[in-house]
Each structure stands twice: as C-alpha cells, then as structure tokens.
Amino acid sequence: MKKSTSPMKLSNKAYVFKWKAAIMLIITFSFLQSCDEDIPSIKSLPILAPTKVDETAGNWKTVLNINASSISLPTAEAISSAAYQAELAELVSLSTNRTASQTNTTNYWAAGAVVRWNEIARALVAKYNIAPIVGAPANPNKPFSNPPFAARAYALLSVAQYDALVTSWKFKYQINRPAPASTNASINLLTPETTLPSFPSEHAVVAEASRKVLEFLFPAEKEYLQKLADENKNSRKWAGANTQSDLDAGTSLGSQVATLVINRAKTDRMSQAGSQTTFIDYFNIARIAESDRWISLELPYRPPMLPLYGKVKPWYDSVSAFAALPPAPPSLSSSEFKNALQEVRKIADERTREQWRIADFWADGAGTYTPPGHWNLIAQELIIESKWSEVRSARAFSLMNRAVMDAGILCWYSKYQYYLPRPSQLDPAIKTATGIPNFPSYTSGHASFSGAAATLLAYLFPTQANRLLNQADEAAVSRLYGGIHYRFDNDRGKECGAKIGQLAVAWAQADGAN
Incomplete structure (x- = not known):
C-alpha cells in the first residue's frame, strides 16, 4: 500500500521554492546601498x-x-x-x-x-x-x-x-x-x-x-x-x-x-518596551525562585529583548485581547514539565531530516522577514491569486497584521510574567537546530503569530483554510523540533494567537466589506 503524504508537508510544498528564493533576494538586498537599489x-x-x-x-x-x-x-x-x-x-x-x-x-x-x-x-x-x-x-x-x-x-x-x-x-x-x-x-x-x-x-x-x-x-x-x-x-x-x-x-x-x-x-508605549530597569518590578520577577528563572544564554551577555513589549497598546479591544492570555505553565517540579523537557531532549537526540527541514523552513531568524513577515508572504500569494482590488488587499493585510501584533503583545506579556527557562538552560545536553532567542520560553512567539495569522486568513480564504491551519501547526511544532521550546509553549501560544485571530474575524464581519 502506498504511503500517504502528511497534510503538513503538503502545506508547504507550494511555498518552499518561493520562500528560499525570497531569502536569496533579501540577502542580496542587505548588502546593497538603499539609494542604488x-x-x-x-x-x-x-x-x-x-x-x-x-x-x-x-x-x-x-x-x-x-x-x-x-x-x-x-x-x-x-x-x-x-x-x-x-x-x-x-x-x-x-x-x-x-x-x-x-x-x-x-x-x-x-x-x-x-x-x-x-x-x-x-x-x-x-x-x-x-x-x-x-x-x-x-x-x-x-x-x-x-x-x-x-x-x-x-x-x-x-x-x-x-x-x-x-x-x-x-x-x-x-x-x-x-x-x-x-x-x-x-x-x-x-x-x-x-x-x-x-x-x-x-x-x-x-x-x-x-x-x-x-x-x-x-x-x-x-x-x-x-x-x-x-x-x-x-x-x-x-x-x-x-x-x-x-x-x-x-x-x-x-x-x-x-x-x-x-x-x-x-503613543502606543513601544518607546518603553526595551526598558531594562522597570520590568523586574513590573512582573515581580523576585517571586520566582532564582533557580527557576530564565537567564540569557548569549555570550557576551545581552539584556533580554523588549521585556515590556507586553504593555504596548493593542489594535483590537484590549479587554477582549487580554482575556486570551494563556494560563500559567506547569511547575518545573511537576511531572508534566519533566516529561515535556524529556521530549525536547529526545527529539534533539534523534532529530530526523524532516524535523530538521521543518525547523529550518520556519526559523525566520536574523536577516529574514521574521515570522510575521513569513505570514505576510503567505498572505501576498493568496491575495495575488484572488485578484483583489487595492483596497481589499489592504484590508486583508490590515486585519492580519493587527492580529499578529496583538498576539505578539500577549505572548511577550506571558514570557516575562512567567520567566520560564528555555529547555537547553535546564538541560545543556540539548542540541538546538536553530538559534536560541534571547527571551523567556513561555509562550512561543512563532506559534502565537502563526495562530493569529492562520485563523484570520482561513476566514478570508476559506478554500485554503485547511492548508493555512496546517501551516500554523507546523510553524508551532517547528520550535519543538528546533529544541528551543516545550510542546506546551507551542500549544498555548497557538491557542492564544487563534483567539486573537477570532477577534480579527469578528472585526472583519462587521467592517462592511462582506
């Protein structure tokens, strides 16, 4: 019997070549002077x-x-x-x-x-x-x-x-x-x-x-x-x-x-997001046992990235948005957490070529569009295929990018509220397949961004909904395959992002464009 191809693998085939080609163009862009391009x-x-x-x-x-x-x-x-x-x-x-x-x-x-x-x-x-x-x-x-x-x-x-x-x-x-x-x-x-x-x-x-x-x-x-x-x-x-x-x-x-x-x-408070002097008190980091706190693994030491981004003003209703905050992660002493850490270690020890591919495809690290940009590329392909007017195209980008930003705000709030260590901080034997981000683990930014983007785009492009949601699943699990997130980081992040995506869907249903 012929072995079937997984839906998640199919979801990316159409984009692999385009994304890799885009990366090459971006690399070229980065080495050119703007005025000469x-x-x-x-x-x-x-x-x-x-x-x-x-x-x-x-x-x-x-x-x-x-x-x-x-x-x-x-x-x-x-x-x-x-x-x-x-x-x-x-x-x-x-x-x-x-x-x-x-x-x-x-x-x-x-x-x-x-x-x-x-x-x-x-x-x-x-x-x-x-x-x-x-x-x-x-x-x-x-x-x-x-x-x-x-x-x-x-x-x-x-x-x-x-x-x-x-x-x-x-x-x-x-x-x-x-x-x-x-x-x-x-x-x-x-x-x-x-x-x-x-x-x-x-x-x-x-x-x-x-x-x-x-x-x-x-x-x-x-x-x-x-x-x-x-x-x-x-x-x-x-x-x-x-x-x-x-x-x-x-x-x-x-x-x-x-x-x-x-x-x-x-006035959206982004100018305060990088403050390294107030977030410790704001999130009461002292309440967390020192052995249970995240630490930067960068050498030389680099301060954590935008610790107060979680206070930036969201686009959608802030009360509804913050109602989507994820629950606390499992305690480091719990069996749930220990099992999650063991899973990361097992994958790192036995990482398959397909897991490497997925981790690499969604990495979106230095010198790239970033994860939000990856979803803008996906949205662009759908918009072009649909032959939408300029105003309807702008609507799609606006709905999605506001949701992606708001999901990121909640994700960053959770990161510094719980200050959860990365897997390789607790188990240095874990070999990562991608760079270790310089901020706490819970929840996953990739999963949060992807849950929001895919939920909104699935509403706008219903015939592509399954593919988009599968892509969000794959983007989330890619961080587990990369060895830098626990599975619950990804699951809770994606769920939170999807809730923000639903706020965007509700906005779209009432904006008069349907």
Whole structure:
C-alpha cells in the first residue's frame, strides 16, 4: 500500500521554492546601498486586474475611525476644463513615447501598490534584522527589526494603507472623475481598463502613506523611500492611468492619514518596551525562585529583548485581547514539565531530516522577514491569486497584521510574567537546530503569530483554510523540533494567537466589506 503524504508537508510544498528564493533576494538586498537599489528587478508579478473594484469600499469601517470631512484635498478640475485637458495631453505624450525602462517600471508597480510596498517593508525588515553590538548605544536610525518590531511595522504600514484607501474610495465616488483613457482614446494605456474613478489616485495614496510610515520606522532610508514613492507615482502617468492632479490628491490624502497613524505609534508605549530597569518590578520577577528563572544564554551577555513589549497598546479591544492570555505553565517540579523537557531532549537526540527541514523552513531568524513577515508572504500569494482590488488587499493585510501584533503583545506579556527557562538552560545536553532567542520560553512567539495569522486568513480564504491551519501547526511544532521550546509553549501560544485571530474575524464581519 502506498504511503500517504502528511497534510503538513503538503502545506508547504507550494511555498518552499518561493520562500528560499525570497531569502536569496533579501540577502542580496542587505548588502546593497538603499539609494542604488533597483527594486523593480526584484520579483516579477502579474499586472493587477481586479475581479471587482469594490465600489462601496468608501463605506467600510476604518481602523482609526477617520472622518473624510477632516481630510482636505485639492480641487478636482472639471474634465472639460483647459487645465484637465492639458493633463490628458501630457498623458498622451508620455504614453506614446514611453521608453523600455519606463515600461518595465510601470509593469512592476502595476502588480499592485499595496503588494509592492508590503514587499519593500519586508525587505527593510530583513535588512535591519541584525542584533546590535552588545553594549552599543541605541541608534534610532538603525533599529533592530526583531519579530516584535517587525510585527508592529507591518501593522502600522497596513493600517495606513487600508485607512487611506477606504477614505480615497469615498472621495473617488463622490467626485467621480472617470479614468483618463475613458475620456481620451489617444492615451496608450498600459494597464487594464477600469471603471474605478481616478481622483484621487489609489497608487499615490498608497505610495505616500507607505513612504511616510516606513520613513518613521527606518529614518536612514528617507531618500530611498522618496525615490520609490516618486517612481510609483510616475509609473501611473507612464501607464496613462492617472493625471498629475489625480496623483497630487492621492499624495495629500496618503500623507494626512499616515500622520494619524504615526501619531498613534508615538503613543502606543513601544518607546518603553526595551526598558531594562522597570520590568523586574513590573512582573515581580523576585517571586520566582532564582533557580527557576530564565537567564540569557548569549555570550557576551545581552539584556533580554523588549521585556515590556507586553504593555504596548493593542489594535483590537484590549479587554477582549487580554482575556486570551494563556494560563500559567506547569511547575518545573511537576511531572508534566519533566516529561515535556524529556521530549525536547529526545527529539534533539534523534532529530530526523524532516524535523530538521521543518525547523529550518520556519526559523525566520536574523536577516529574514521574521515570522510575521513569513505570514505576510503567505498572505501576498493568496491575495495575488484572488485578484483583489487595492483596497481589499489592504484590508486583508490590515486585519492580519493587527492580529499578529496583538498576539505578539500577549505572548511577550506571558514570557516575562512567567520567566520560564528555555529547555537547553535546564538541560545543556540539548542540541538546538536553530538559534536560541534571547527571551523567556513561555509562550512561543512563532506559534502565537502563526495562530493569529492562520485563523484570520482561513476566514478570508476559506478554500485554503485547511492548508493555512496546517501551516500554523507546523510553524508551532517547528520550535519543538528546533529544541528551543516545550510542546506546551507551542500549544498555548497557538491557542492564544487563534483567539486573537477570532477577534480579527469578528472585526472583519462587521467592517462592511462582506
């Protein structure tokens, strides 16, 4: 009888090559100077031709409860005006005389501004995902984009994109300026024809909102990000898809919404997350017997990573979120704990090639997108396959990344509340298959992030639900296979993440997009 293939193994086959290829691209990215990079050469994607334009998206619920009346835009000239006719004439000239380089750049951005800026964010996270030198003073221009930082970065970016796009859709259908090519047939349109009103430009909205948020997070990339934003906007003129006034309005709107998102970020308590002087008292670490406390295994000694990240402001309802906190782990003296530690040791002693593969595939360590970025890549593949509009794509990223960040907040709260030692701290004979993270064991960050992401994505993409949930299972157990987590770390983390994912599902069910 032929042996069947496990569902978890099947779940990753479609992604193994893409993920490994992406890692190679990221490695290349990391060694280049930002200002010299040619991002359009990184990856070829199909030109976006949405199956529907989501005409009612202007009525969807925004994350920051943005009132469109508080957003000011330049006046949209009538299509019969001399000023607008001059803009159309410019598009005729640009689209008729488009160079090969301009065509390539236009095709790159035509894959979708939301998807492309998410890729850019992942590349920046990978570039800065290198631990600083021990003892070196913090450099705000070179942040350490560890998993909690990355989860927050993806959330801030996707919220800015989503809220700005929902607001832009409201203006689009209020002003109702038709796409340029439907007004002037001489425009040599490079992108698919659309019934979506053009003012303000959705690409300019996303470009400016993304540029501004990413510059806030990665200040040293200011010139590079401005170059990309300008290129994104210019590509719409080369395509014949937007006039300069469409782009100016989109830039204004994107900037205003990004400012609101950045203002929230400045007050979300992330600036206090790295405090090494207050977490001991806040979590009352002294209550834990010294022999039962986690210790850093890094040499030279490095302070624990972001011990107060658990106090950062969540995106979903905080009362409901913290109701999902996991229970206490088993006592170190209990038979349950001893059995769990023995299981880690047994796997480390007898690790199979398949367990090595799984541990490596989900490791997402230094120089990568991080675990939250891995799930952004998975979401991107599903979004592209579904041919969603820009606003619906942004909604998916926003729902997922807020859930992933909130799951990380609860995970980090549990880590420092219980201060549980890593398996190899208690049994130095355990040989790990991946790096030992510099923070306590309970619960698993990978499992928490994955439980949240998979639960939300399974709701958005129901035909892929089994595969997504299997991937979350595999991501969680990969940490056991790696020798750095107990099974209960993974199980409780995944359960907590799934509860946060359900909060995201409830938000999605009430946001008006269904």
